[in-house]
Amino acid sequence: MRYEIRIDGHMSDILTEAFPELEHVVMSGQTVLFGSVVDEAQLFGLLARCQSLGLRVVEMRRMPDD
Amino acid sequence: MTCRDMVVSAVVTGDRNTAHPAAGRVDPLGDPFLRTRFAVPSRPATFLPRRRLTQHLAEGLRTPLTMVNGSAGAGKTLLVADWTANLDRPVAWLTVEAEKQRPGTFWAYFLQALSACGTPLSDRVHCPADPNRVSRKVLSEIAEDLVGRDPAPIVVLDEFDRVSASEVAEQLEFVLQHAGSGLRLILVTRNEPMLSLHRYRAAGTLTEIRDAELALNPEEAAALLELHGLSLPADAVRSLVERTRGWAAGLRLCALAAQESPDPERYLKEFEADHSTVADFLLAEVLRRQPPATQDLLLRVSVLDRFCPDLVNRLTHRTDAALILAELHRDNAFVEQLGQGWYRLHPLFGEILQTHLRVRHPGLEPDLHRSAAQWMRRRGALPEALAHGAAADDWGFTAAAVVDDLAIGQFFTGLRSDDLNELFSRMGPEATGPATELVRAARDLAHSELDRGVAHLHHVEAWLSAETEDPAAAQLSWAFLEAVAARLTGSPARAEQAAETADEVRQDVPPHLLDKHPELSALLLTHLGSTRLWAGRYEDARAALSEAADCPGGILTVLPREESMGHLALIDYLDGWPGRAEHQALAAMTETERFSLPQPAGSGIERLVLAAVAVDRHELGRAQALLDEADELDLDTQDPVKAAGRAIATSRLHLARGNARAAMESVTPALNTAVASPWADSLERLVTSAVHLAEGRSETAAEVLRHLPDDQPTWTVEAARIQLAAGRTRAAIDLLDSVPAESRPGPAVTVRAALVRAQAAQVAGDTETARRFVAQALLLARRERLRRPFLDAGRWIRPLLATAPLRSLAAEWLVPGPVSGNGPGAAGPRPAPIVVQELSERERDVLQRLAQMMSTEEIAVDLYLSVNTVKTHLKSLYRKLAVNRRSEAVHRARDMRLL
Incomplete structure (x- = not known):
C-alpha cells in the first residue's frame, strides 16, 4: 500500500527525520510525506507520530500502486 | 546503600499515603519513582489561568464524566491541574505513562491514585494481581465502595490516549455506571476514547471540552504574551492567533522565541509570514x-520519562543540573515540575527533542x-x-539487574510478569553470561518450554560453579528455577x-x-510440595x-498460595475426604477471584479436584462443566500433578458413565517424568483393571491389581472392590x-470399604451382616452425599436399600422420591422438603x-439491586429451600431441577 500524508506547514529537515520510512516533498505551505505502508497498524502508527509531534494532518490518501 | 536510604526516606516524608498503603493491599508498584505518576503537574510562572474553561470544568462536576480532548500541546493537562489546585475536595491524579497499559496494571494504579490523594478505598477492595485482567x-x-461518597472523589486520568487496551474503557464505564454519584471521572486525552460517548451525550451526562x-x-x-513581557497591538495578536490557530503550545513557543529575539515584534511578523x-x-x-550547555541538557533528557x-547530572556529566532545571521550569514550558525535585519534559517537546537528539x-x-x-x-528502581x-540493548546489564534484585520469580507471578517476559523477548542470542542464561531459563520455563529451559539451567550451573564473586542471588535464582524444572519433570x-x-545460599x-x-x-515451596506429591x-x-x-x-504470592491450596485439596481428595477437598479447593478459587487472577500456567488444579468430588457425588453434569472450565483455562499440560489430577477426574467421570475404554485412554501417561508417581500409576492400573472386568476378563483384571505401587487406602479399597467383582x-x-487402622481414611474410602464387606457378606448369604454394613456406609456417606459408591456397588444392593431401615437412611439423597408409608416417626434424616412455596x-x-x-455484591450490581435487598432475597430463598448456606442452596436447587 502506498499512502501520502499532507501536513500543514513546511517541516524542518530535522522533523522529517522522524519519518525515516517515508519520503517527503515540501510545496505551497504543505509537506507531503509519502511512501509504502506495510499495513494499517503502521498507518495508524504514522498518524500517531504526527500527532505526538504536533503536526496538523490536512489530508491522507491511498495512492494507486504502480 | 545510602542512595537507596535517601530515596526511601524521601518517600516517607513526601507522601504518607503512598508510603503506607492500606493494609491488605500491598503497594503493587513498590518503588518511589512511580509516585510521580500521581503528582499533579505544577504550573509555570507564565501560566495563564483561563476562567471560561475552569468554569466549564466546574460545571462539569454535575456530570459523572468529563472529557478534555485536544491535540498535543493544547494546554489540557495544565488547565485541569490549575482547576483542581483550587478545589476543596480530593483529586486523584493518574498520568498514564506506560506504553502498554494493561487492564490489571491500570486498575492497580487507579486504586493507588485514590490512596495517594488521601481517599483510599476500603481494604475489602482487592488489587488485581494479573497485569492483563481485572x-x-x-x-x-x-x-460499591465509591457509591455514596460525598464529596465524590475526582479522578483525573491524564494522557488517557496511552491506554491501548479497549477493555479499560469498558471497565471504566462499568465502574462509573455503578458508582452512581460517588465518582467524578475526568479524562484528559489526545483522541477519542473508546467509551460509548454518544450515550453519555444523549443522556446529558458528559461534559466535553475540545x-x-x-x-x-x-x-x-494577548494576556499570555503579556506574561512573557510582550505587549503587542491587537491586530498583531489576532494574526498570531490565526497563524497558530490559538494553539497553546504554538503561542507559548512563539512568545519564548520572541522574548529572546532582539526585536520581538519584527520576529513575530516574520513568523506570521513563515510557512513552517x-x-x-x-x-x-x-x-x-x-x-x-542547556541545549545539550534538553536533548539528553529527552530519552527520559521523568x-x-x-x-x-549523570547523563550530562555536569554538577549544576538542579539550577538549570529550576531555571528552565521557571522560564519556559518545556520542563514541567512534578514535585519533590522531579521533572518531565512536556510530551510534545519531548518527542521533538528526541528527534533532534537522533539527528x-x-x-x-x-x-x-x-x-x-x-x-x-x-536507586533500586x-x-x-x-x-x-x-532500550540500550544492554542485555547483560538488564538480566543482571533482574537476577541481583532477586526478581526472577516475577517471570511467573505478579503484575509485572508479562512486562518482563515481553521485555526480554527482544534479547538476542549474542548476550551471554549466567544472568542472561537464568533469564532465558525463566522465560522458557514460564512458557512451558521445558527442554530449552533445562538446557539453559545446565549452562548456568557450569558458570556458577566456576564463578566465585558474590553469586548468592544468582545461586538462589538458579535453585528456584531448578525447583520449577524439578516439578515439571516430576x-x-x-x-x-x-x-x-x-x-544454603539464602543466608x-x-x-x-x-x-x-x-x-x-x-x-519454591509450592514446586517442592508439588514434586513431593507427585512422588507420593x-x-x-x-x-x-x-x-x-x-x-x-x-499480590505477589497469590498464585503460589492458590496453587498450594489446590494441591492440598488434591491430597485431601486422595485421602478420601471429599468435603475437605471441596472446601480447600473453593478457598483456592476465592483467593484467585479476590485478586482477579485467571488460571494461568500450572494452575487450575482446584477445578479438577472439584470435578472429581462431583463425580463421587454423582453430579456428572457439574463434573463435566468443571472439567471443561479447567480445559478452557488450561495453558500448561506439562505439569505432572495436574495431568494426573485431570486423569483422576476424567477417568472417574467416564467410568461413571459406563465408558470404560474412554476412561482408560484418559489415564494413559503422556508425560516423561524422572520418577513414576505411585498414585498416578495405581490409578492407571485400577482403571485398566476395571476395563478388563467390564469386558469379562476377570482373571486379567485381578492380575493387573497385584502389587499396587501405592498403599494408600483409597487404592487398596478400590482394588478390593474389583477383586470382589472378579469373584x-x-x-x-x-x-x-491390610488397611492399617491408624491411617484414618476419609468417608470416600470407608464407605467403599463398608460396601465391599457388605457385598462379601451378601455373597456368603449373610444378609443381616450385609445390611449392617450398608447401613454403616449410608451413615458415613450421607453427610458428604457420596452417591457414586452405591451406584458402583452393583445390583445386589437395590433390594437391600428397599428394606425399611436402610430405605429411610437412603431416602432423598440417594434414592429418589419421598419416604412413604413410614410415618413421621421413622428413623433417619428428616425428609428433604419438596419446594413448598414457589x-x-x-x-x-x-x-x-x-x-x-x-x-x-456482584449479584446486587448485576441486578441493579442494593446489597441489602439481595440479602433479603437470599434469606427467603434459603427458607424456601430449607438450607442454610449458598452452596447447599445451589445443590438443592439443582436436585430439584430449579436450575
Missing part, C-alpha cells in the same frame, strides 16, 4: 537561543539509556532500570536438591531482597504446601484388612447468579 468482582467492589474551546482567543493570547510547521520551527528557534537533578548525536541514545539504567538500578537497559531428587541449595542474600520478594520462597510423599508434600499456602498475603472374595477381604422471579434471578458463583 475481574468483574473487583470492579464491582470498587464501584480543541475549539481549548484554543486561545485573541484576548487570552509551528512547533517544529519554533522549538528549533527556542532551542537555538538557549546556551549550548528526571531529577542527580540523574540529569544531532546519532548513536548517543543507547549510551544515555545505559547511563540512566545504571542510575536507576543504583528496577522497572525503570530494565526499561532503559533494554523429579523429587532434583526438587530436594534445589530446596537444599536455596536454604548470603541481603535480607531486604528476600523481604521484597516473598514470591520466591512461596513459589503425602506428608512431606503437605508440609511444604501448607507453608506456601500460609505465606504472607498479597475373589477372600482376596478382597484380605486387602481391606420461588419469586427475583429469587430465581438471585438463585441463577448464586449458581454462577457470584458474590452478593
